[in-house]
Amino acid sequence: MDKKTIYLDQDADIEARVEDLLNRLTLEEKILLIRGRDFWTTNPIKRLKVPSFGMTDGPLGVAYHSSHKGKRTRFPATIGLASTWNKDLAFKMGEAMGKEMKLSGRHQILGPGVNIIRSPLCGRNFEYLSEDPVLSSDIGAEVIKGIQSQKIASCMKHYITNNSETKRMKISTEISERALHEIYVKNYKRIIEKADPWGLMVCYNKINGIHGAENKYILRDILRDQLGFTGHVVTDWGAARGTSGAAGCIKAGLNLEMPGFFISRVMTPKKVKKALDDGDINEGDLNYIVRPLLRTFMRVRLFEETEQPIKKVLDIPEHQQIAKQIAEEGMVLLKNDSNFLPIKLDEVKKIAILGPNANKIFGKPLRGGSSAVVPPKEITPYEGIANYVSGKVEMVSNPEDADIVFLFVGLNHGGHLLSMFLSKKEGDTEGRDRTHYALPDEQQQLIRETLVRNPNTVIILIAGSPIDCSNWFENVPAILNAWYPGMLGGDAIARVLFGEVNPSGKLPVTYPKKLEDHPAHESKKRFPGDLKELKIYFDEGIYVGYRYFDKHQIEPFFPFGFGLSYSSFEMSNIQLDKTNLQGKGNFTVSVDVKNIGDKLGAEVIQIYVSDDECSVDRPPKELQGFEKVHLKPGEKKSVSITLNESAFEFYSEKEHEFKAETGTFTIWGGSSSRELPLSIKINYTA
Numbered sequence: 001m002d003k004k005t006i007y008l009d010q011d012a013d014i015e016a017r018v019e020d021l022l023n024r025l026t027l028e029e030k031i032l033l034i035r036g037r038d039f040w041t042t043n044p045i046k047r048l049k050v051p052s053f054g055m056t057d058g059p060l061g062v063a064y065h066s067s068h069k070g071k072r073t074r075f076p077a078t079i080g081l082a083s084t085w086n087k088d089l090a091f092k093m094g095e096a097m098g099k100e101m102k103l104s105g106r107h108q109i110l111g112p113g114v115n116i117i118r119s120p121l122c123g124r125n126f127e128y129l130s131e132d133p134v135l136s137s138d139i140g141a142e143v144i145k146g147i148q149s150q151k152i153a154s155c156m157k158h159y160i161t162n163n164s165e166t167k168r169m170k171i172s173t174e175i176s177e178r179a180l181h182e183i184y185v186k187n188y189k190r191i192i193e194k195a196d197p198w199g200l201m202v203c204y205n206k207i208n209g210i211h212g213a214e215n216k217y218i219l220r221d222i223l224r225d226q227l228g229f230t231g232h233v234v235t236d237w238g239a240a241r242g243t244s245g246a247a248g249c250i251k252a253g254l255n256l257e258m259p260g261f262f263i264s265r266v267m268t269p270k271k272v273k274k275a276l277d278d279g280d281i282n283e284g285d286l287n288y289i290v291r292p293l294l295r296t297f298m299r300v301r302l303f304e305e306t307e308q309p310i311k312k313v314l315d316i317p318e319h320q321q322i323a324k325q326i327a328e329e330g331m332v333l334l335k336n337d338s339n340f341l342p343i344k345l346d347e348v349k350k351i352a353i354l355g356p357n358a359n360k361i362f363g364k365p366l367r368g369g370s371s372a373v374v375p376p377k378e379i380t381p382y383e384g385i386a387n388y389v390s391g392k393v394e395m396v397s398n399p400e401d402a403d404i405v406f407l408f409v410g411l412n413h414g415g416h417l418l419s420m421f422l423s424k425k426e427g428d429t430e431g432r433d434r435t436h437y438a439l440p441d442e443q444q445q446l447i448r449e450t451l452v453r454n455p456n457t458v459i460i461l462i463a464g465s466p467i468d469c470s471n472w473f474e475n476v477p478a479i480l481n482a483w484y485p486g487m488l489g490g491d492a493i494a495r496v497l498f499g500e501v502n503p504s505g506k507l508p509v510t511y512p513k514k515l516e517d518h519p520a521h522e523s524k525k526r527f528p529g530d531l532k533e534l535k536i537y538f539d540e541g542i543y544v545g546y547r548y549f550d551k552h553q554i555e556p557f558f559p560f561g562f563g564l565s566y567s568s569f570e571m572s573n574i575q576l577d578k579t580n581l582q583g584k585g586n587f588t589v590s591v592d593v594k595n596i597g598d599k600l601g602a603e604v605i606q607i608y609v610s611d612d613e614c615s616v617d618r619p620p621k622e623l624q625g626f627e628k629v630h631l632k633p634g635e636k637k638s639v640s641i642t643l644n645e646s647a648f649e650f651y652s653e654k655e656h657e658f659k660a661e662t663g664t665f666t667i668w669g670g671s672s673s674r675e676l677p678l679s680i681k682i683n684y685t686a
């Protein structure tokens with residue numbers, strides 16, 4: 001092989017390189033490529049100098065267990081990233097993870113997690129983004145662009161409808177064609193359009209009776225043919241099932257079975273060869289699935305690799321600052337009676353920092369499951385506040401001795417993944433869903449007791465999922481939801497509590513007043529599913545999250561998009577650059593926003609669209625765009641958000657595609673799904 005060998009030539013066209021390499025591979029070599037060598041890598045093809053391709057877990061950073069036990073930047077839980085509604089930050093997080101991947105000797109990060117948050121109880125909500133496909137895809141796409149800017153492959157997961165953990169390997173999602181497309185596929189569709197992702201992980205569960213990894217409708221018809229996905233599909237670990245065998249998975253369009261151990265034995269060389277010999281598949285089928293894998297190899301520059309020593313500890317201040325900023329911008333101020341927060345340092349003498357999550361370290365190996373990132377250091381809330389007030393305020397441990405109590409409650413990631421399976425502990429963790437929406441009894445009691453001892457108690461939630469606040473909401477002056485704030489979370493919390501940072505996070509999910517109000521919890525059939533039949537019924541259809549609360553006029557506890565600030569903002573003057581749109585095209589909505597408070601702050605302009613009249617039932621309104629703006633006191637900005645005809649579309653089961661009907665649409669502007677003071681009409685002609 002000389003330097004002119006096309007597939008080795010970095011300057012040649014990628015598709016030409018892929019075809020060249022594909023033509024050189026023997027049948028046996030192709031078969032070797034489609035199943036892992038071990039837990040995290042593929043088989044190298046030494047004859048052709050094809051190195052082994054390596055993966056590691058995400059999505060909260062570069063995970064410890066899969067990156068040679070490396071300590072890496074631990075970012076906040078990604079539900080907190082979505083709460084920032086800040087696309088630039090999402091890109092920066094992806095970019096930082098991409099850089100750390102390069103230093104970890106791997107080529108693909110198994111993230112972002114983009115499953116729609118369908119229920120407040122899913123154990124992996126902390127790894128996902130939102131209940132809404134527009135928010136989820138806009139944030140997810142930026143993370144992916146950031147990762148891929150470093151020539152590292154992303155891997156959005158877990159495609160598709162893996163929205164709960166109970167019996168995730170066996171359960172079948174029972175879902176209508178419209179709901180599947182309009183909510184769940186739409187999330188991926190938008191990401192693919194915006195970011196051209198290089199990888200995707202297919203789920204464990206079945207979709208209408210067929211496992212994801214062997215589901216041709218899901219993997220080929222939708223993903224490749226309709227959405228135009230150009231990357232490769234890897235199984236979730238062990239998600240290829242024997243049901244339809246190697247031929248079934250290959251024909252469905254699965255590109256890579258992982259890992260290469262005994263738990264995944266569907267596309268073994270022996271079984272693939274047999275399928276070829278039996279005529280169930282042919283070399284063309286094999287080429288179809290090898291091609292995207294080779295494309296990823298080219299995209300990550302696998303052939304340019306030079307052996308680099310892998311650093312055990314990455315202590316990168318620049319990345320840690322990004323993690324801190326996400327924590328700060330993602331925190332959601334849920335209640336703030338009479339401007340109780342921020343606390344003025346010169347007005348307090350003694351503070352108490354209490355509660356089970358005040359000093360807990362979350363970044364430990366496999367805690368919470370495969371997303372566990374172990375950072376070089378982790379500043380707990382206790383440490384962060386203690387450092388912040390050091391020398392100025394006395395720390396006390398009795399609530400009655402303090403001027404202010406900061407009480408840290410919430411959930412946790414439980415124990416080590418393996419012990420979790422044995423102990424059946426619930427929390428924010430992979431492999432298990434919560435069974436209760438409320439905080440554990442002992443924490444509720446702690447809140448009650450602390451309030452009796454000191455009514456000046458601020459509740460800070462450290463959790464990755466919505467929590468029922470109704471039992472104690474009335475009695476507390478302020479509630480701050482900090483999610484899992486990552487490795488510098490303690491510093492970020494201190495800066496918010498003492499007013500150095502003005503909270504600007506907005507909820508990416510609805511908090512119901514009670515669980516039964518939530519669309520996923522109208523019956524057990526819907527969640528966790530009928531566990532005898534092994535079916536989970538997505539009977540709410542397209543009415544996921546706020547769409548359902550709006551449709552049935554149910555008052556949520558905290559609505560989607562809600563979050564307070566230490567400042568106040570006024571929105572006015574909604575305008576369109578055109579009042580008629582025909583066919584495909586863009587239009588721009590602009591809104592003026594003014595900071596009418598006395599503190600620097602940020603507001604998220606949220607644009608929702610309703611179809612004034614339609615031949616099918618539609619949600620009263622749907623988020624279609626958003627933008628975050630930072631404003632000085634008194635400052636006013638005009639914010640423009642560009643949308644296109646997809647803002648009017650729904651999925652037609654008759655035509656099996658997205659369509660928008662001719663008619664008028666109302667464009668709403670405001671600061672949450674339930675605070676939309678501005679509106680304007682647009683005419684659309686299909």
Ligand code: BGC
Pocket residue numbers: 057058110157236237370
């Ligand atoms: C998880 C995936 C993860 C994979 C590899 C699976 O159990 O569902 O999210 O990437 O393991 O650790």
